[in-house]
Amino acid sequence: MAFALHSLFLLCGISGLLTGVWSFPMKFYKDNNCPKDWTQLDSLCYIYEEELRSFADAEAICNILGGNLVSIHSGLENAVVLEVAKNGTAGFWIGLSDSLEADDYIWTDGTREDFTNFDVTNPSLPQPNSANGDCVQLDKNDGFWQTMGCADLAPYVCVMEAGH
Structure with a gap:
């Protein structure tokens, strides 16, 4: 598992270099332009919250903190979010759901859905x-996304712009 995750991170990093999506060197910062206990990557701040919440409650807490449930737009970003949640033990909420219209997935921050990581091999x-449900969790064990009931309780990852 660790080898696969490292390989994924490396592959995504190389892909980002080739496409110019990420400027390197990519650096993780602690407490640079982010609130205490948040992790900064480029211009975004991430935090993993272990307290179990429903999808709506998790989004509300992220809003109170100045952000949203995390939206993920690349394989590299998916790997980064997994790293932020590395001390977690299970799946956790990300900000994707189809709760407004079936099979029309949208991010809570309003960004477009341009990347997904659902396991389509099974x-x-x-x-x-x-x-299974209308809200999406990222499975910490394999890095894939899965739909779950929005009222289910799970940890979550928030994101906000650095400097807030």
Whole structure:
């Protein structure tokens, strides 16, 4: 698992270099332009919250903190969010849901859905699957996303712009 995650991180990093999406050197900062206990990557601040919340409650807490549930727009960003949540033990909320209209996934921060990481290799557990729920968690064990019931309780990751 660790080898696969490191390989994914390396592959995504190389992809980012080739496409120019990320400027390198990419640096993690602690408490630079972010509030205490948040982790900065480039212009964003991330925090993993272990307190179990429903999807709506987690988004509300992130809003109170000055951000949103995390939106993920690349494989590299997915790996970064996994790293931020490395001390967690299970899946955690990210800001994607189709709760407004079935099979129309939107991010809570209003950004467009331009990347997904659902496990499409297992036909017995198709994802995304609104029958499981309308809100999305990132599974800490394999890095894939899965739909869950929005009222389920889970930890979550918030994101906000640095300097707030």
